[in-house]
Amino acid sequence: MAVKSYEIDMCRGPLLGKILRFSFPLMLSSILQLLFNAADVITVGQFAGKEAMAAVGSTTSLYNLIINVFVGLATGSSVLMARFYGSKDKENCKEIVHTSVLLAIVCGIALIFIGIVISPVLLSIMGTPDDVLAHAVLYMRIIFIGMPVLMLYNFGAGILRAVGDTKRPLIYLTIAGIVNVVLNLTLVIVFDMGVAGVAIGTIVSQAISAVMILRCLMKDEGLYHLNIRELRIAKDKLSMIVKVGLPAGIQGALFSISNVILQASINTFGSTAMAGSAASQNIENFVYVSMNSLYQACISFTSQNFGAGEKKRVLRVLWLCLASVVAVGVITGGLATLFGHQLLSIYSGEADVIAYGYERLVIVCLPYFLCGMMDVACGALRGIGLSVIPTLVSLAGACGLRILWVCTIFQLDRTIFTLYMSYPVSWAVTFAAHMVCFVHYYRRWANGESMHRRHRSLSEIAH
Numbered sequence: 001m002a003v004k005s006y007e008i009d010m011c012r013g014p015l016l017g018k019i020l021r022f023s024f025p026l027m028l029s030s031i032l033q034l035l036f037n038a039a040d041v042i043t044v045g046q047f048a049g050k051e052a053m054a055a056v057g058s059t060t061s062l063y064n065l066i067i068n069v070f071v072g073l074a075t076g077s078s079v080l081m082a083r084f085y086g087s088k089d090k091e092n093c094k095e096i097v098h099t100s101v102l103l104a105i106v107c108g109i110a111l112i113f114i115g116i117v118i119s120p121v122l123l124s125i126m127g128t129p130d131d132v133l134a135h136a137v138l139y140m141r142i143i144f145i146g147m148p149v150l151m152l153y154n155f156g157a158g159i160l161r162a163v164g165d166t167k168r169p170l171i172y173l174t175i176a177g178i179v180n181v182v183l184n185l186t187l188v189i190v191f192d193m194g195v196a197g198v199a200i201g202t203i204v205s206q207a208i209s210a211v212m213i214l215r216c217l218m219k220d221e222g223l224y225h226l227n228i229r230e231l232r233i234a235k236d237k238l239s240m241i242v243k244v245g246l247p248a249g250i251q252g253a254l255f256s257i258s259n260v261i262l263q264a265s266i267n268t269f270g271s272t273a274m275a276g277s278a279a280s281q282n283i284e285n286f287v288y289v290s291m292n293s294l295y296q297a298c299i300s301f302t303s304q305n306f307g308a309g310e311k312k313r314v315l316r317v318l319w320l321c322l323a324s325v326v327a328v329g330v331i332t333g334g335l336a337t338l339f340g341h342q343l344l345s346i347y348s349g350e351a352d353v354i355a356y357g358y359e360r361l362v363i364v365c366l367p368y369f370l371c372g373m374m375d376v377a378c379g380a381l382r383g384i385g386l387s388v389i390p391t392l393v394s395l396a397g398a399c400g401l402r403i404l405w406v407c408t409i410f411q412l413d414r415t416i417f418t419l420y421m422s423y424p425v426s427w428a429v430t431f432a433a434h435m436v437c438f439v440h441y442y443r444r445w446a447n448g449e450s451m452h453r454r455h456r457s458l459s460e461i462a463h
Helices: 017-049 050-058 060-086 090-125 130-145 147-162 167-190 194-219 235-267 272-309 312-338 338-347 351-365 368-382 388-407 415-419 422-446 450-462
Strands: none
Touching: 017 050, 017 147, 017 167, 017 194, 017 422, 050 130, 050 194, 050 272, 060 090, 060 147, 060 235, 060 368, 090 130, 090 194, 090 235, 090 422, 130 147, 130 194, 130 272, 147 194, 147 235, 147 272, 147 450, 167 194, 167 235, 167 312, 194 272, 235 272, 235 338, 235 368, 235 388, 235 415, 272 312, 272 351, 272 368, 272 388, 272 422, 312 338, 312 351, 312 368, 338 351, 351 415, 351 422, 368 388, 368 422, 388 422
């Protein structure tokens, strides 16, 4: 079967060029997706005040906590699609596509009710200041109304990534991003809608990108063709998606729990520190998603080569992705810190806000490449069919260590510097643990031990 121009043959030929060709459009796509939230923070920061800015920025960790389990299922769908696509299994590809799209709709509807009900409770538990709370609740409730379209985009884009297509999601997000910026400025400046305006702009733009992703899948006549009339959940595929994706989602939720605890500690320093942290987080996120594109590449390339039985290529994918993510992290993290004051001034003109933001940038952004290495190692584990192991490692290494840090070291020295240091320390420890696990399980698979039998059992389930 000929490979289409927007797909990538991950199982044959040189790897580095293909990894970069896969990662670069995904990097740009992720940056555009981040611009949705950045546009929200910048707009309210400049035109609605620091309380509104703190409300939008401080909801990120809570928002991620609520949706990460569901986003993890999209990761499971992508991993399995890549595996079946690598082995050219048409029937299983078809079932994964249709199960994934219907599952996205169900997850999105569930998230509407979950988010609307528990957001105010969790925001209060986090100690959100009174001058920020009402804005944060309103923003979260409107954002969660748009969850079905966000889930459809995530599941659909995951299917395209699995076959190597990162170009079309970039085009769709470019269009949606332009719409988002225009709506933000119109609804906040012209109609004075504050946080409600930026939330509405975000969900409308997400709906546009979701519609374009669905149209793309419906027009394709290959292994990932979507026929709306054939939407159904295949129980065996749902079981496989949950088996691979649920641990990934739990891992994301666990990271978010630790971040929620850290955010609650940041909240104790007041709304100015919260606003500075929110601005810095937005800048850091651009560095993170640049590195995360290589995590996604590692999952897709590893999964396809694992499905095709290409053992040496699986190992080479890991080393190339690690080298690439260090380069990307060092360059982007360094630039973000070097121009930190100028970048932070885009979000707020208040000197105290900028000072708090820059302190976080120096501590978190410079060593951010450690986070990228941690994610790539985790992606390699998921790509060779493991899901529970990286979750347990992340629970102990990143989440558990951060919570322990807040409860012990931070209590001994209650400064924002000490609080932020928990990030680079946890990244380094968790990366080392992931690598030990990968070496162990890769050797078992390469020697034809239990990892090989695990792969056969997945194929048997599928058939």
